[in-house]
Amino acid sequence: MTNSKHPILVFGATGRQGGSVAKALLNTGWVVRALVLDPTEAASVQLRNSGVELVQGSFEETDVIRSAMKDAYGVFSVLPANLAAEDEVRHGISIADIAAETGINHFAYSSGASVGNELTGVPRFDAKPRIEAHVRGLDIATTIIRPMIFMEMLVRPGFGLDEGRLISLIRPDHFIQLTAVEDIGRFVAAVLADKPRFGGRTLKIASDRLTGRELEIAFSEVAGRPISYERFPDDILAANTDLAHMAKSLEDGPLAEHVDLEVMREMNPDLLTFRSWLAGNGRRSLDEALRTSA
Numbered sequence: 001m002t003n004s005k006h007p008i009l010v011f012g013a014t015g016r017q018g019g020s021v022a023k024a025l026l027n028t029g030w031v032v033r034a035l036v037l038d039p040t041e042a043a044s045v046q047l048r049n050s051g052v053e054l055v056q057g058s059f060e061e062t063d064v065i066r067s068a069m070k071d072a073y074g075v076f077s078v079l080p081a082n083l084a085a086e087d088e089v090r091h092g093i094s095i096a097d098i099a100a101e102t103g104i105n106h107f108a109y110s111s112g113a114s115v116g117n118e119l120t121g122v123p124r125f126d127a128k129p130r131i132e133a134h135v136r137g138l139d140i141a142t143t144i145i146r147p148m149i150f151m152e153m154l155v156r157p158g159f160g161l162d163e164g165r166l167i168s169l170i171r172p173d174h175f176i177q178l179t180a181v182e183d184i185g186r187f188v189a190a191v192l193a194d195k196p197r198f199g200g201r202t203l204k205i206a207s208d209r210l211t212g213r214e215l216e217i218a219f220s221e222v223a224g225r226p227i228s229y230e231r232f233p234d235d236i237l238a239a240n241t242d243l244a245h246m247a248k249s250l251e252d253g254p255l256a257e258h259v260d261l262e263v264m265r266e267m268n269p270d271l272l273t274f275r276s277w278l279a280g281n282g283r284r285s286l287d288e289a290l291r292t293s294a
């Protein structure tokens with residue numbers, strides 16, 4: 001079902017994932033409504049100019065959210081990374097509960113690919129699996145999206161690019177699976193267009209898969225100068241719980257499970273390769289990272 005007169009309510013539309021989703025939904029003919037904190041802010045104005053209906057509100061304003069969902073066909077829910085774990089869980093559950101109460105047809109929740117089968121006991125790692133478990137228990141068609149690491153994460157200043165190095169989490173001969181934020185919107189649009197196929201499913205999504213060595217080659221070619229790949233030294237990983245958790249997950253945990261890129265391409269024929277992303281939307285961030293020290 002696309003081109004429904006009933007909108008999709010998008011959370012986080014002024015941010016990365018929600019912005020990508022709003023754009024892809026508009027491109028496939030949906031009416032898009034976005035809950036935004038400040039309708040006068042530049043990103044909100046841009047959304048409105050592109051045809052998105054804005055509703056002013058925050059995660060705390062459950063009445064505003066309820067009323068924004070009243071005539072909606074679907075919801076895309078994503079929570080910002082900077083929330084405390086208990087707030088992430090509270091808002092994630094509250095948004096899903098309101099969607100179930102208001103009879104939303106199809107609910108898409110963006111979780112994370114590092115979510116595994118077991119809770120870790122660390123609140124910030126367990127927020128997404130706790131929301132997932134709650135959402136699965138609701139009487140509503142739900143698709144849980146688990147994006148692999150964003151390509152955008154590799155071109156942040158401070159990871160050595162200005163010194164001709166890329167420092168990241170995998171061993172040089174291991175694979176990392178990456179998602180272009182631009183692709184997330186296209187995946188979510190494909191999901192919301194096909195409730196019979198995707199309702200009730202949990203989907204890991206990725207755009208491409210490369211080893212550290214292949215990243216080195218791709219970065220060097222696009223930058224026009226040698227960029228060498230290195231893994232974070234063991235002592236840095238040992239001192240940083242978050243990095244260590246991700247590195248372990250990439251080595252033999254949930255982030256190491258292979259996503260079938262053929263299935264991804266069938267869902268999203270415009271799937272980006274890392275090289276096409278780096279030469280396109282990633283180029284500006286790469287140029288900035290090449291210039292900027294930590």
Ligand SMILES: NC(=O)c1ccc[n+]([C@@H]2O[C@H](COP(=O)([O-])OP(=O)(O)OC[C@H]3O[C@@H](n4cnc5c(N)ncnc54)[C@H](OP(=O)(O)O)[C@@H]3O)[C@@H](O)[C@H]2O)c1
Binds near residue numbers: 079
């Ligand atoms: N896989 C990966 O590599 C990766 C990387 C980064 C993040 N993530 C995950 O992605 C998620 C974050 O998504 P993102 O990167 O798209 O986020 P983002 O770009 O930071 O955007 C956050 C959005 O939430 C909105 N927002 C913030 N506080 C709000 C509130 N109180 N009420 C309503 N809206 C509010 C923001 O609005 P304003 O623009 O007005 O502030 C913005 O639109 C997190 O779950 C994080 O763990 C994954």
